[in-house]
Amino acid sequence: MPTSPKPINLALQGGGAHGAFTWGVLDRLLDEPEIEIAGISGTSAGALNGAALKAGLAKGSRQAARDNLAWLWEQVGALTDARLAPWLEAVAPSAVSAAIEASLPFAIGDGLGRVVSPYASGPFYSNPLERIVERFHYDEVCGSPGPAFCICATNVRTGKIRVFHGDDITPAALMASACLPTLFRAIEIEDPKTGRTEAYWDGGYTGNPALYPLFAPDLPADILVVNINPLLRDEVPTSARAIQNRINEISFNSSLLRELRAIEFVQRLIADGRIEEGQMKRVLVHMISDDALMAQLSVATKIVPVPAVLHQLRAAGEAAADAFLEAHLGQVGMESSVDLRAMFG
Secondary structure, three states, X not given: OOOOOEEEEEEEOOOHHHHHHHHHHHHXXXXXXXXXXXXXXXXXXXXXXXXXXXXXXXXXXXXXXXXHHHHHHHHHHOOOOHHHHHHHOOOOHHHHHHHXXXXXXXXXXXXXXXXXXHHHHHHHOOOOOHHHHOOOOHHHHOOOOOOEEEEEEEEOOOOOEEEEEHHHXXXXXXXXXOOOOOOOOOEEEXXXXXXXXXXXXXXXXXXXXXXXXXXXXXXXXXXXXXXXXXXXXOOOOOOHHHHHHHHHHHHHHXXXXXXXXXXXXXXXXXXXXXXXXXOEOOOEEEEEOOHHHHOOOOHHHHHOOOHHHHHHXXXXXXXXXXXXXXXXXXXXXXXXXXXXXXXXX
């Protein structure tokens, strides 16, 4: 007798072009009949992946979601010169990352990004993501059919997180969620609560991704985090660029780790009987990642979306999701497959 699919929430991390890893994860999950996606929280690249996924599932079609994701990453890859792709297909992502970092154009751009504001370009400025996000079907992205969906950005003035959901999710909101302040001008959006126009930067600084919207009582207990910023690097960085890269990773993981620590604390209180069962939600945490691969990469492959690397990351994401399902599908709906107490012990 066929069993009902297990509902889960997805928490999709941001990390620039490394979000192609999440593309592969989602492709595999969409191919798994025992999994049903009930809620999505995404930041930066995770917000873009989430919008493509939600729009397809709003049609009631997993294939439409796959098609949307393939289109999205084809568009992201088109931001660079696709003529580089053929000879890079056989090159390891780590070698591509090193080659980009060693290139003169990247060195010049990296240096300028540290001393020249994106506001210095005057009337010649444009946000390259605009042509992509304006083509999403927002009646599907924002509508009630399909999973619950939210994204987040960081309020520049207050430093606080803003979560967008429903009709608040617009092209501007998606660009805000992915707005790296050294590359892009802040995205200005009116706050409906105050009527004031606020400026927003990348949501990764305050919620990468935001987990708390997925604690809603009408959503399932299981949260599957797709992590694309390595939590662990064994080697201590010594070069200036490696140090900056690790700072980027730590800052973009800090908000996620804070929320996971809070979940672990509540789980401990419930287990010890200091909170009555049912007073607070018992959240079950799962994670898909490939720290070994991501540790070979750097900010270079995050901000330079080489098509060959995107497809290699997609394949790695698909393999990681397959391994997760094989090892942990039975735990979904029953218990966490991530040992949070060990993580923070």
